[in-house]
Amino acid sequence: MAKDELMNYEKALEMFEVVIGLEVHVELNTKTKMFCGCRNEFGDEPNTNVCPICIALPGALPAVNRTAVESSISIGLALDCEIASNGRFARKNYFYPDLAKNFQTSQYDEPIAFEGALTVELPSGSVHNIQIERAHMEEDAGKLTHIGGSTGRIQGAEYSLVDYNRAGVPLVEIVTKPVYGAGAEAPELAAAYVRSIREIVKGLGVSDAKMERGNVRCDANVSLRPHGQEKLGTRTETKNVNSLRSIERAVRYEIQRQAALLAKGTAIIQETRHWHEDKGATSAGRPKSDADDYRYFPEPDLVPVQPSKELIESLRAKLPEKPADRRKRVQAEWGFADLEFRDVVNADLLDQIEETVRAGAKPQAARKWWTGELARIANSQDKDVTELEISGAHVAELTQLVDAGKLNDRLAREVLTYVLGGEGSPSEIVSARGLEVVSDDGALIAAIDAALAKQPDVLDAIREGRMQAAGAVIGAVMQAMKGSADAGRVRELLIEKANA
């Protein structure tokens, strides 16, 4: 892969205005596929969730999944879209083995939802109103694996293997209008927009919204134009961007790459580009050409979708709170400072903290565990903190044990590792492993006496008001009791002893 010349980011923004456009694909979490009764399930044995419809055997007739239509309408409503009173499916024709039919069933000129908007707030506090052009229903394609060749996965591939389990899984594609005016924050805005879409579909319960599984995927269009020019520049569309961080990096990369080309007077080629997470770079895919002559036409096997006003209104009544509203509300409820709250949002921990608080934890304690110890553990395992196998209820229980003085911080951290190891709830682990803090005075006094025997001067020091001297004894007691002593109680007992 040839190395691209990149322009300094600040300089690129001085010379050019950035225009982005985002296409987000959301995989719905229906039980079955869009047009057949095969299971919609990630990770099953290849080609076991397939039938004559989704592998396109002759004569097979599709039938639309009612739940998928309702989920699509809900997404449209959550994005403040109009819902089409008459929508049709269309065939998007292309030859590529990821779909066996040689066309993708999609929507063309009559999408289910159109003309919406989504408010997105950036960490800096700037607020952008993203215009949604449309949200339409379609089906996902199968999964290709390229085999052979010595120089990597694609070049020189000898053959490809196709698994159609994903073919026909319901997708909603959400397309923005061109987004102007984000300036240097365009990459952050792209990521924040996708984060909001994820929150919306998760809140609606219509998608598992796991980017690492491809439930939410983003294609990022980027173009540059000289400041003041009205005509949009030639855009590229970067695909294969499957994390929020990658979206930000890919948009930034394209800005710097295109700026360098334009400054030299080289025209941008309108093409698909692929994002490579490992290299932190995009590379050219196929140019837009004959291959994109899709010859859309109305799908003759499926009749129009005409949602009734009653259906639309009943779905509207069930909409959850908008992400921006929810953030304002929970920040106020939890009393988090702006910086604290920003960390929580950027770590995607709103759901976790909400669940933990609901289970009885104090908001600050919930925040501390999730953004502190749990984030650290996740990081050390190269995972996302949201992927850890621990519930908000368990974290809440842990904070309550700490508050009740049954666990000190060190023991709580130890208990946490056992919870993550699947040993049960914190209380269960505490009793099974006998990890409770020792605040039984008899045991503590015995340990204190043993420690004092080695450091007889300490009591005098305490009497003289030099409390720091107590630290050595507390430390010795802790060590003797393997960290399970209640340090506060040890200190109290020590003072009592000095003043006796």
Add this chain to the structure above:
Amino acid sequence: MSEITPDLVRHLAGLSRILVTDEEVERFTEQLSLIVDSVAKVNEALEGLDVPATSHPIPMANVYRDDVVEPSLTQAEALSGAPDSGDGRFRVAAILDEE
């Protein structure tokens, strides 16, 4: 007259993965022109009338299936008609584009 040209016929044949000879291009250009011109006559008849485009001749909408799992084929059944397969999957010629 329609705008079907020999080049357009070659382009369509390419999109449809059909190999055509020069003689066929000439013949199809003529035939497709005739078809397109005939359809255009319908448009002439509708001039001035407000008739929406029809995608389905039967006035029917909202035909749905409930979201209930139905049995799928087994992997062996699914692959039984494939010219080539391997590792539980359909095997196809090398693809030079990423998914």
